[in-house]
Amino acid sequence: MRGSLIAAYGSFLLSLTRFPVAFAWETSCESFALQDILGVNLINARYYEANSTVNITTNMSSIDAANLPAFCRVQLLVTTNATANSTCYTEVWLPDEWTGRYLTVGDGGFAGGVNVGELALLAVAQGFAGVSTDTGHVSTEGSGSWALNDDNAIIDWGWRALHLSIVAGKEIVKQYYGQDLNKSYYIGCSTVSICLTLHSLKEVQSFPDDFDGVIVGSPANRQTYLQDWGVRMSLNVLPVGSPQFINASTWEDVIHPEVLKQCDALDGLADGIINDPRICNFRPETLTCRPGQDTATCLTLPQIDALHKIYSDYYEANQTYIFGPYYPGGEAAFPDGLVGNETLSIALDWFRNFVTNDSQWTIDQYNPSLIALAEEINPGQANAVSPNLTAFAGSGRNGKLLQYVGWADQLISPSNSIHYYESVHAFMISETDMETADFYRLYTVPGMNHWLAYRAQNGYGANAFGSVEQASTGLPPLSYDPEHNILAAMVRWVEDDIAPTTLNAVYYNDNQASNGIGFVRPICQYPQMLRYNGGNQSSPDGFDCM
Incomplete structure (x- = not known):
């Protein structure tokens, strides 16, 4: 199912390609050498031909596929604190058919490992150059023993390793393709699960120039209270x-x-x-x-x-x-x-x-x-609670933020997402003349648990719409157009100024695409709710956002 879907939207990806490149990519990849990036060391660069076997496992995720586009896998060691002699391990994946876009994907919980599954199926499969880091340590998602009495490692985890990896990755992209990237995006969810979303809001608040568009799911941005x-x-x-x-x-x-x-x-x-x-x-x-x-x-x-x-x-x-x-x-x-x-x-x-x-x-x-x-x-200065997003969303930057949360989230109260959204909304009304909906939209997903923390039972509801840990766990979006794929919706908002309204998500029987489609339903933009209108229960037309 995953392979057929990737093949189906290949023509869509090609139509989005703005920077066609005609180099001998294999030679360019395996002879790639860094040019004066302070604190960044190249470990290896390996080329994967289109449809070759890609079988990689880290503490964060794994990918075992033979249907990806051709790409170059660049492995780096990035210095995070020269005085403390600390580093993070980072990978940058560079597709031959590059769209000029850059995508950062996060880790989950305390995991110390590159998110290779999302680099494969969200980044290179959709024409993005992608970056991910182990945030400066090696561990599983649930193990934080590495942090004991180590403030430096905690700061790396909290924000520093990701930010420095983003900066390094952008320079790698420029050197590899011989031109600057066009737009930069982030996608992630939570912090006690699959994707370290506290990072995304931290980036928006502390480093507003890092991204043009950010997608976050059920953020754990109020870490100390959570x-x-x-x-x-x-x-x-x-x-x-x-x-x-x-x-x-x-x-x-x-x-x-x-x-x-x-x-x-x-x-x-x-x-x-x-x-x-x-x-x-x-x-x-x-x-x-x-x-x-x-x-x-x-x-x-x-x-x-x-x-x-x-x-x-x-x-x-x-x-x-x-x-x-x-x-x-x-x-x-x-x-x-x-x-x-x-x-x-x-x-x-x-x-x-x-x-x-x-x-x-x-x-x-x-x-x-x-x-x-x-x-x-x-x-780790991990709290990301500031309601002031003017540096990210103002006229000088014009950044966009899409957020989603499952109403049945059992690990982080959905109220946390609403609380943050409303705090931003109130700030923008009282302190600016900006309209929140022009740059920030929140979507609530009926029946969805705390995303894929429980991969076998992530809730009963339409919960596949192109976000992190979906395609890689058997839940690809129904289509890779902006109506069904949240990443494509973000791209269209940033690059064409067409804001998303509703998204159409799919429920696969027993939460596995191989079992067939159960139903497709809209995801509503907060504060609207989904209501049945008497129509086809398996189709978006049977429901309204009110």
């Missing part, structure tokens, strides 16, 4: 075996069906998908156990109290706002997410290695004072 919220969500139902504990079968077989019973049809169609949970006033009390009832089929009063906390904004005792709520609809993924999970590898490693410098710290030691401590330290 990890506190994650622990707090889990502690609402812990310890295991306590009166308030909710096990996996209760989430999936008791709570989720009741959520659907109360809320599913509010958007006009009872189909197992809550299109906008903001209109759902879920009442868990309807599940209260009666005397003598089997507790496997109902909820105790402590469990109901826990649910009220989970579905509410999180405030500390002094009424300081910390983070948004979970929304009804993502319960089937909770047991593997943050609710009731004692291991919480991301949060544990955050507090152990980034905040307390105590490798033995456990979540039962959590207390609210750690929020203030994390804010004071701001590890």
Whole structure:
């Protein structure tokens, strides 16, 4: 399926090519030598002919394909701090049929590894020169042990390695093709999952000249509060075996069906998908156990109290706002997410290695004072919360930002995306004469979990629309035109000044394209919601954004 889709939009890519090049690319690649890029060392340059086997695995991702266009893979070592003798490993992939565009893709969680899957299927397969970095360390997504007592490594992870790799990559592109790039883009999602989106918003706020267009999914930009919220969500139902504990079968077989019973049809169609949970006033009390009832089929009063906390904004005792709520609809993924999970590898490693410098710290030691401590330290300067995007979006730069979030996100509250969008919107109204929709649009995706943190079960809904970790996990967009592919939509917005309205996403049966198309539906621009209009349930025409 993936190969046929790539072949199908080959002519589309060629039509976008603005910088045709007629060099002997294999010779140019394997004889490539850097010309005076301070702090950048070339490790290797290897040429891959069109449709040759590309089989590469890193700690971040892998690619095993034989249907890619021809490209040159350039491997680099970039100095991030000469005094500390620190470096990051970076790759730049350079397609023969280059469109003049540059695409940066991120890592996920604490992963230290180049995102080769997205360099292949988002960058070179669509004519972009692509760059990705290990952010200065080698590790899996869930392991942050490398950060213990190493502020320099944390800064590399937080922003420095990516920014320096972007700068180096742009110069590599210029030297390889003999001309400057035309436009620069970023695409990524989250930070506790597949793609380090805190980087993208950090870049927009701190280095507004790096990108012309940025696509972010469910950003973890409020990093210091996010990890506190994650622990707090889990502690609402812990310890295991306590009166308030909710096990996996209760989430999936008791709570989720009741959520659907109360809320599913509010958007006009009872189909197992809550299109906008903001209109759902879920009442868990309807599940209260009666005397003598089997507790496997109902909820105790402590469990109901826990649910009220989970579905509410999180405030500390002094009424300081910390983070948004979970929304009804993502319960089937909770047991593997943050609710009731004692291991919480991301949060544990955050507090152990980034905040307390105590490798033995456990979540039962959590207390609210750690929020203030994390804010004071701001590890890696990773927070990206400034609402002032004028340097990126103003007349001198005219940058564009597309953001998306799944309503059933079980790792980062969808409210976080809304909170950031509204803070930018309010700032632009009060401080500028700019219109937010002219440069920043947020899309909410019904039924989608925290993107592909759970690759086998990323939610029941139309959730494939050309973003990161989709094609590489069997979920390519239905088409690579701007109506179905968010990257093409961004390109058209930046280069042709045609702003996207809705996107059409596809649900593949069992979340695998090889199983066929289940349905195609629009993704609405916030604050609109998707409503059924009585038409074909499998077609975008059957739904309206209202």
